Amino acid sequence: MSEQNLLSFTESPTISVVVPAYNEQSRLGDTLPVMYAYLKEHFSQFELLVVDDGSTDRTPAIVQEFAQQHPEVHLISYQPNRGKGHAVRTGVLRSHGEWVLFSDADLATPIEELPNLAAKLREGYDIAIASRAVRGAKLVVRQPWYREFAGRSFNLMVQLLAVPGIHDTQCGFKLFRQEAAREIFSRCEENGFSFDIEVLHVALRLGYRIAEVPVHWMHREGSKVRLLRDAVRMFLALLRISRRHHALRSIVQEPHQAP
Numbered sequence: 001m002s003e004q005n006l007l008s009f010t011e012s013p014t015i016s017v018v019v020p021a022y023n024e025q026s027r028l029g030d031t032l033p034v035m036y037a038y039l040k041e042h043f044s045q046f047e048l049l050v051v052d053d054g055s056t057d058r059t060p061a062i063v064q065e066f067a068q069q070h071p072e073v074h075l076i077s078y079q080p081n082r083g084k085g086h087a088v089r090t091g092v093l094r095s096h097g098e099w100v101l102f103s104d105a106d107l108a109t110p111i112e113e114l115p116n117l118a119a120k121l122r123e124g125y126d127i128a129i130a131s132r133a134v135r136g137a138k139l140v141v142r143q144p145w146y147r148e149f150a151g152r153s154f155n156l157m158v159q160l161l162a163v164p165g166i167h168d169t170q171c172g173f174k175l176f177r178q179e180a181a182r183e184i185f186s187r188c189e190e191n192g193f194s195f196d197i198e199v200l201h202v203a204l205r206l207g208y209r210i211a212e213v214p215v216h217w218m219h220r221e222g223s224k225v226r227l228l229r230d231a232v233r234m235f236l237a238l239l240r241i242s243r244r245h246h247a248l249r250s251i252v253q254e255p256h257q258a259p
Contacts, residue, residue: 023057040072170196
């Protein structure tokens, strides 16, 4: 990043970073310091919210130990496990930053990609989402071929039924303006992995502008998604999402426009 761009980025609004965590003791010890150091360098004010989604390992203890030495880090913990969507929604609705970033705990999308998404908010977009499927994206470590094939096939169905024009709904790195995040997430109900689709579906219905941003991405082992089981669940979720929000457009008085 050039010196000029870095100066612009350090003058960014306050930011909240929400990290959902379910049994992530093997990752957070490495990724929390990376996220914290980056935010400390580039933001004068920030909060890092780790949402422990009913973990049964040392996840909450690891976060709490780190938070004791780093006051910007906060643990939100509850039992039992409710699902990734519930964890992200809980963190977003508890956040205070002018910008809100949701990031997976494994940092498959490196935190260093944040300026690329932030640039889109500066251009007037309300939401910027990391994408592995648009021109310019670089898959440093690819998923197994069958996961890539399943992902592409699933996205075609998702575009048809819920989010036309968005090529990658599932990448775990999304940046929102606070007002957009609060309005969108307060209307969402999906607790599982389909929550990303619901968030983007609601955003489109509310008229928010979404930018899909190519990023560097690395496959990490340990995904909790199971193709056959979750494919059926995701299809049923698509039907629920479409039915749940079919009348939402009539509620909105005026679509949101970029400056």
